[in-house]
Amino acid sequence: MKIGFIGTGNMGSILVSSFIEAKAIEASSVMVTNRTIAKANALQERYSALQVAPSAQEVIAFANIIFMCVKPHQFMDILPSHQQWFTKEKLLVSITSPLQCEELEKVVPCSVARAIPSITNRALAGASLLTFGTRCTAKQKEQLQTLFDSISTPLLINNDITRVSSDIASCGPAFIGYVLQCMINSAVAQTKISNEQATELTSQMIIGMGKLLEKKIFTLPTLVEKVCVKGGITGEGIKILQEDVEHVFDKVIQRTHEKYDDERAKIAQQFQAHHSS
Numbered sequence: 001m002k003i004g005f006i007g008t009g010n011m012g013s014i015l016v017s018s019f020i021e022a023k024a025i026e027a028s029s030v031m032v033t034n035r036t037i038a039k040a041n042a043l044q045e046r047y048s049a050l051q052v053a054p055s056a057q058e059v060i061a062f063a064n065i066i067f068m069c070v071k072p073h074q075f076m077d078i079l080p081s082h083q084q085w086f087t088k089e090k091l092l093v094s095i096t097s098p099l100q101c102e103e104l105e106k107v108v109p110c111s112v113a114r115a116i117p118s119i120t121n122r123a124l125a126g127a128s129l130l131t132f133g134t135r136c137t138a139k140q141k142e143q144l145q146t147l148f149d150s151i152s153t154p155l156l157i158n159n160d161i162t163r164v165s166s167d168i169a170s171c172g173p174a175f176i177g178y179v180l181q182c183m184i185n186s187a188v189a190q191t192k193i194s195n196e197q198a199t200e201l202t203s204q205m206i207i208g209m210g211k212l213l214e215k216k217i218f219t220l221p222t223l224v225e226k227v228c229v230k231g232g233i234t235g236e237g238i239k240i241l242q243e244d245v246e247h248v249f250d251k252v253i254q255r256t257h258e259k260y261d262d263e264r265a266k267i268a269q270q271f272q273a274h275h276s277s
C-alpha cells in the first residue's frame with residue numbers, strides 16, 4: 001500500500017510521523033509534497049526513505065491512498081486540475097471537517113473518505129473521526145480503519161455531528177490547553193509559585209487524570225465527586241467555576257458552528273463556480 005500526502009504543514013507532518021512511528025506504514029511507501037517544499041524536505045531528513053515530489057500530480061500517480069492535508073479553501077486549487085490522476089481505484093482522504101464526502105465525489109472520480117485527526121494522535125492516542133463516501137470499497141474502508149487504529153481510537157461519524165465531534169476530539173486539546181494555561185497564569189500571578197513549578201504540577205495532573213480515565217478507575221463525574229470533600233476547599237473553587245465556566249462551552253460550541261457554517265457556505269460557492277464553469 002502506497003500513501004501520499006498533499007500538504008505537510010502541522011497535521012500532514014503529524015500524520016506522516018505517527019503512521020511511520022506506529023509502524024502502520026513504511027517510510028519507503030510514502031510520497032509527500034508541499035507548496036513550500038522545505039517543509040516536505042524536513043520530513044525526508046527525519047525519514048530518509050520517504051520520497052518528496054515537486055507537485056501533487058506525482059503524489060496522486062504514486063499512491064493508492066492520498067491524504068489531502070491542506071485547508072478547506074485550498075482543495076479546489078488542486079482537485080479540478082488533477083481530476084484525471086484521481087483514477088477510480090484510488091482513495092482520496094480529506095482531513096478537514098467542512099468538506100463532505102458527497103461534495104468531493106462530485107469533483108473526483110475516485111473513492112472518497114474523511115478522516116479528521118487530532119493532535120493527540122501524535123502520541124498514538126486520542127480519537128479520530130471517520131466518514132466513508134459511497135464509492136469506498138470494503139477493502140478501502142478496512143485499510144483506512146487499520147491506519148487510524150494504529151494511531152488513535154477511530155469513531156465512525158455522520159455529517160450531522162461532525163462539527164461538534166471535531167470540537168471535542170480535535171479542537172479540545174487547544175480548548176483544554178488554554179483553560180489549563182489560564183489556571184497556571186492565575187496561580188503564578190496570585191501566589192509565590194513559579195511558572196515552572198505551576199507548569200510541572202499542571203502537566204503531571206493532566207497526565208494522571210488521563211491515566212485514571214484510561215484505566216476506567218473513575219469517570220469525570222465520579223472523579224469530581226471524590227475530590228470534592230464535603231465542606232472542603234475544592235467545593236469552594238467549584239462554586240466559582242459554576243458561576244463563570246458552566247455555560248462557557250455553550251458559547252464556544254455556538255461560535256465554532258457559526259464559523260463552520262461560514263466555511264461551508266464559502267465552499268458551496270467554490271463548488272458552484274466549478275460546476276457551472
Ligand SMILES: NC(=O)C1=CN([C@@H]2O[C@H](COP(=O)(O)OP(=O)(O)OC[C@H]3O[C@@H](n4cnc5c(N)ncnc54)[C@H](O)[C@@H]3O)[C@@H](O)[C@H]2O)C=CC1
Nearest residue numbers: 007008009010011012034035036069070071072096117170
Ligand atoms: N491542526 C490541527 O490540530 C488539525 C487540523 N485539521 C485540518 O487539517 C488541515 C490542515 O491544517 P494544518 O496542518 O494545521 O494547516 P497548515 O497550514 O499547517 O498546513 C497546510 C499545508 O498545506 C500546504 N499547501 C497549501 N496549498 C497547497 C498546494 N496547492 N499544494 C501543496 N501544498 C499546499 C501549505 O503549504 C501548508 O504546509 C485543515 O483543513 C484543518 O482543518 C484537522 C484536524 C486537526
Ligand SMILES: O=C(O)[C@@H]1CCC=N1
Nearest residue numbers: 096097098166170171
Ligand atoms: O477541520 C476541523 O474540524 C479541525 C479541527 C481542528 C482544526 N481543524
